[in-house]
Amino acid sequence: MPVDVKQDLDKLAPMLKKLGYDTQSDTPSYGTADPLVLDNMNRLKENADFWKDKAKFYARQTPNVTRLFRKSM
Numbered sequence: 001m002p003v004d005v006k007q008d009l010d011k012l013a014p015m016l017k018k019l020g021y022d023t024q025s026d027t028p029s030y031g032t033a034d035p036l037v038l039d040n041m042n043r044l045k046e047n048a049d050f051w052k053d054k055a056k057f058y059a060r061q062t063p064n065v066t067r068l069f070r071k072s073m
Helices: 003-007 014-018 035-046 048-061
Strands: none
Touching: 035 048
16 A cells, blocks of 8 residues: 555545554454354365366356447447
8 A cells, every 4th residue: 555545544534443444554454253254264165176166167157258348339
């Protein structure tokens, strides 16, 4: 983050401090995750190969349609 932005962060984004973020820290801290979130993350890690394969499967099923992003003439 640019130094000038970091120095003015409390003025630029006052809600961050109100939400409990340390706006002057270089290392973000998002608090401690709930047990449910920790359990889900552990299950994801334990089954990483399964989810990687599933993502590859769906990526192959989705057509690469770039015409949706072209301007109409």
